Amino acid sequence: MRRIIGMLYCGLILAGTVFAGDEQVLLRFSAKGAQMSPLFTAKDHWEVRWKSDEGLSIFTFDRDGNRIAAIAYAAHAGGGSASQEQGGTYSLKIISEGSWNVTVVQHP
Numbered sequence: 001m002r003r004i005i006g007m008l009y010c011g012l013i014l015a016g017t018v019f020a021g022d023e024q025v026l027l028r029f030s031a032k033g034a035q036m037s038p039l040f041t042a043k044d045h046w047e048v049r050w051k052s053d054e055g056l057s058i059f060t061f062d063r064d065g066n067r068i069a070a071i072a073y074a075a076h077a078g079g080g081s082a083s084q085e086q087g088g089t090y091s092l093k094i095i096s097e098g099s100w101n102v103t104v105v106q107h108p
Contacts, residue, residue: 027104043087045107051079054098
């Protein structure tokens with residue numbers, strides 16, 4: 001019985017790894033200070049992930065340059081993520097005093 005449970009546990013771990021590998025990176029963007037990302041197109045269910053050495057704010061803009069929403073605010077250094085449900089063509093504006101990395105991924 002213990003062996004069967006161990007095999008099921010390993011199978012679940014491997015299944016989770018395969019699922020995470022199905023994510024598609026839509027954008028990798030790094031800079032210091034305030035920057036606007038290039039446009040990217042996402043389907044429904046995408047995510048923005050960030051790391052920064054100071055606080056930051058992230059805003060989404062549509063293809064015409066109209067601000068859609070503030071999707072992240074971090075007062076201190078660190079990282080985080082924000083899931084987005086609606087697909088479309090967007091750019092991100094990142095505002096920070098420090099250096100940061102932003103990645104946008106498409107969920108399967």
